[in-house]
Amino acid sequence: MNEEAEILKRVGEKPQLIIDGKRLDGRDFEELRPIKIEAGVLKRADGSCYLEMGKNKVVAAVYGPREVHPRHLQDPSKAIIRYRYNMAPFSVEERKRPGPDRRSIEISKVSREALEPIIMKELFPRSGIDIFVEVLQADAGTRTACLNAASVALVDAGIAMKGIVTAVAVAKVDGHLVLDPMKDEDNYGEADLPFAFVIRNGKIESISLLQMDGRMTADEVKKALEMAKRGAMEIYKLQREAVMRKYQGEEVE
Amino acid sequence: MSNVSRKIVLPGDLLSTNPKAAGYGTYVENGKVYAKTLGLLDKSNTGVRVIPLKGRYIPSVGDVVVGIVREVTANGWIVDIHSPYQAFLPLQENPESKPGRKINEILDLGDAIIAKVLNIDPKMKVTLTMKDRVCRAIRFGRIVAINPARVPRVIGKKGSMIKLLKSELGIQIIVGQNGLIWLSGDRRKVSIAEEAIYIIEEEAHTEGLTDRITEFIKKRKGEIEDERGSGNP
Numbered sequence: 001m002n003e004e005a006e007i008l009k010r011v012g013e014k015p016q017l018i019i020d021g022k023r024l025d026g027r028d029f030e031e032l033r034p035i036k037i038e039a040g041v042l043k044r045a046d047g048s049c050y051l052e053m054g055k056n057k058v059v060a061a062v063y064g065p066r067e068v069h070p071r072h073l074q075d076p077s078k079a080i081i082r083y084r085y086n087m088a089p090f091s092v093e094e095r096k097r098p099g100p101d102r103r104s105i106e107i108s109k110v111s112r113e114a115l116e117p118i119i120m121k122e123l124f125p126r127s128g129i130d131i132f133v134e135v136l137q138a139d140a141g142t143r144t145a146c147l148n149a150a151s152v153a154l155v156d157a158g159i160a161m162k163g164i165v166t167a168v169a170v171a172k173v174d175g176h177l178v179l180d181p182m183k184d185e186d187n188y189g190e191a192d193l194p195f196a197f198v199i200r201n202g203k204i205e206s207i208s209l210l211q212m213d214g215r216m217t218a219d220e221v222k223k224a225l226e227m228a229k230r231g232a233m234e235i236y237k238l239q240r241e242a243v244m245r246k247y248q249g250e251e252v253e
Numbered sequence: 254m255s256n257v258s259r260k261i262v263l264p265g266d267l268l269s270t271n272p273k274a275a276g277y278g279t280y281v282e283n284g285k286v287y288a289k290t291l292g293l294l295d296k297s298n299t300g301v302r303v304i305p306l307k308g309r310y311i312p313s314v315g316d317v318v319v320g321i322v323r324e325v326t327a328n329g330w331i332v333d334i335h336s337p338y339q340a341f342l343p344l345q346e347n348p349e350s351k352p353g354r355k356i357n358e359i360l361d362l363g364d365a366i367i368a369k370v371l372n373i374d375p376k377m378k379v380t381l382t383m384k385d386r387v388c389r390a391i392r393f394g395r396i397v398a399i400n401p402a403r404v405p406r407v408i409g410k411k412g413s414m415i416k417l418l419k420s421e422l423g424i425q426i427i428v429g430q431n432g433l434i435w436l437s438g439d440r441r442k443v444s445i446a447e448e449a450i451y452i453i454e455e456e457a458h459t460e461g462l463t464d465r466i467t468e469f470i471k472k473r474k475g476e477i478e479d480e481r482g483s484g485n486p
Contacts, residue, residue, distance in 0.1 A: 046307070046308075046309065047307070064309070064337065065309055065337040066309070066337050067337055067338070067339065076376050118264075118265075120280070120289065123311075124311075124337060124377075125375075125376055125377050126337075126338065126376060126377055127337035127338070127377075128337075155263055155264060155291050156291070156307065157307060157308070158290050158291055158292075158305050158306060158307030158308030158309075158402065159290065159308070160264070160280075160289045160290050161264035161265065161289070161290070162264065162265055162280070162282075162287070162289075163264060163265030163287075164263065164264060164265055199265065200265035200287065201265055201266055201267040201287065240263060243261075243263060243291065244261055247261050247291070247306055248261070
């Protein structure tokens with residue numbers, strides 16, 4: 001990180017986020033942070049995934065379909081999906097008070113709704129699918145990182161789905177649109193626009209999550225969507241590879 | 254060789270444009286066949302299907318399952334069959350029940366049974382029966398749990414793998430479709446079988462597994478003989 005920006009940040013002023021057409025971490029506008037995905041990292045879970053997206057570190061676990069407790073939550077016609085997004089107290093600079101708060105409850109809800117259209121709930125009436133995502137280290141865009149991890153964990157759990165969900169955010173900083181913002185771009189930028197896409201057979205079919213924090217013009221949103229789509233395709237390839245890596249060698253019958 | 258290389262598919266992968274070809278593990282939308290779960294693609298002249306690599310046991314009628322009694326009710330037993338759905342074994346479906354005999358004396362909490370899936374209603378209420386030759390209450394032996402998606406591999410082609418275990422070790426084995434396997438016989442031989450089953454589960458995909466299992470059993474059997482010979486406990 002740039003020294004000057006570091007000083008400005010300390011005194012609480014907005015640093016210059018784009019210098020000579022490059023971002024503070026040296027990325028181009030349309031460049032993702034390095035991503036690392038590993039499927040099947042937890043033994044007890046039916047499906048799991050560890051994912052790093054830049055400095056974000058998250059782990060996802062999927063259980064189910066299984067019996068629903070408490071009983072009254074059961075739906076006789078389909079499975080219910082529960083999604084829990086949780087941040088570890090040590091995941092951010094200042095200690096985060098443990099437990100659910102307004103923000104994490106909201107993220108859990110929108111993320112669940114982003115995954116619901118792909119999961120074939122009707123196949124498992126009266127059962128429940130539980131998705132837990134823990135943020136171990138946060139550096140902006142945790143909800144997208146969590147969704148990407150949850151998606152891989154769902155595949156790893158062998159749950160019937162119509163496709164795969166891939167999420168990525170676009171931010172507006174210093175008047176430029178940038179893909180996959182990191183902490184400073186998120187904090188000092190003008191807008192943040194996370195997307196989640198449903199991808200089937202290598203093609204983006206629909207948008208299942210779209211939120212916006214800040215302001216953007218209609219044209220910028222359109223441009224951001226195109227950027228996000230290209231970014232999502234890259235992440236999708238990595239998600240696939242992660243699953244393939246775990247199951248390679250199983251091709252022989 | 255019977256070792257056909259099969260491609261791994263992920264949910265949403267396009268498998269065929271002929272909706273009539275759609276088989277197990279696939280779904281059809283707008284006349285196209287897609288994969289529904291993670292699995293191995295099995296494409297033949299007659300159709301496409303996906304052999305799942307993972308997943309919970311979803312009961313289907315006629316399956317032999319191993320279960321554990323979780324609750325005793327006035328008219329039957331509620332049985333845990335390692336599935337998202339609990340199963341119910343009605344009193345009438347247990348041939349051991351006679352008038353005058355207390356229900357918890359026939360089968361009590363925690364008892365293990367081998368039963369058959371009799372019926373599943375649209376709400377996934379599963380009914381079991383014990384009116385079958387393979388069905389019984391388990392009073393001895395050992396139960397081993399594996400990933401239900403691996404059950405076909407433990408059984409092998411036309412039961413070859415399970416026959417091998419039975420004949421080599423001379424023990425009784427009943428494989429529940431839900432991934433619970435009942436083993437009964439000489440304690441040490443059962444232990445060998447248990448280890449062999451875990452190997453099959455782990456290395457199900459590798460070539461020449463049957464041969465390696467045969468070798469493994471021979472080796473372990475030999476070890477038992479040696480122990481006896483040298484007088485070790």
